[in-house]
């Protein structure tokens with residue numbers, strides 16, 4: 001008799017398709033949209049440990065969300081029940097103790113914790129975070145061990161590939177020993193830009209060398225354009241799972257196995273979530289502009305760029321009525337909460 005030691009409901013990273021962590025893109029509306037279209041796992045944007053440790057957990061009864069709010073009242077991370085079993089909280093960190101403090105702050109509200117070890121941008125690497133960690137395997141190990149033993153949800157990390165196959169494989173073997181639940185491998189060297197072709201052979205070598213699920217990443221530009229390409233990319237890399245960044249950012253319906261939706265429809269559904277969850281208007285705009293791509297200078301694109309509020313963005317998409325109705329519903333909930341809290 002085989003007795004599973006896995007806790008019930010523990011998120012599995014085998015044979016799944018995931019929304020990649022993306023700064024500014026991976027906020028709540030995009031994550032919910034990706035889930036609607038068929039992604040099984042959704043990563044939030046990278047959040048920096050130093051900012052997160054200062055946050056307070058606030059239950060938002062009006063929006064029906066849990067918010068992590070910074071001292072300046074900015075909502076750094078907003079989540080809700082719908083994604084509780086699928087959302088992975090990605091952090092930027094270079095410090096095991098701080099990483100653990102952040103992980104413990106959010107663990108009851110998320111399905112897993114991920115550490116970013118691939119970001120090559122200076123704001124990340126100068127603090128020793130992101131891709132800077134790749135040359136410090138001892139630190140990687142101490143951060144991951146601390147997290148694996150200190151939280152009850154699965155812990156994962158996301159890396160880029162190292163200069164040789166051997167180095168890449170041995171790093172992932174070391175990472176595997178820490179007890180992580182999966183490793184996402186972005187098949188590019190840290191000096192490479194997103195336009196460079198992805199190195200499927202590196203991901204394949206890693207996938208063959210370890211038994212922890214490998215999540216292949218980096219295929220958006222040349223390999224993964226449609227839903228069926230996801231399976232091709234999985235096969236080409238021999239990985240267990242696939243993670244999509246840009247393909248999902250441009251049109252999240254790439255996750256739909258019934259076929260893609262026109263981006264106009266995707267933008268509309270995105271915007272409805274942004275309105276419903278009171279997403280910051282600048283963030284809403286940013287994401288819509290990514291979806292507009294070469295149409296960002298079209299009449300619609302110009303209207304979106306000129307808008308300053310979610311209400312103005314709604315006008316651009318003809319969603320005034322939806323916006324109005326949503327505000328009324330939220331106000332009704334606010335009123336009901338107020339009257340039930342009166343003695």
Ligand code: FNR
Pocket residue numbers: 020021022023024025045046090116117118119158186194217218219220221243244245246247
């Ligand atoms: C990223 N990427 C990224 N990676 C990460 O680990 N944490 C992050 O916060 C971000 N932020 C981010 C923002 C934007 C706008 C893009 C386009 C990318 C990298 C991303 O997760 C992924 O590794 C790459 O985009 C390669 O995968 P695709 O796009 O080829 O599927």
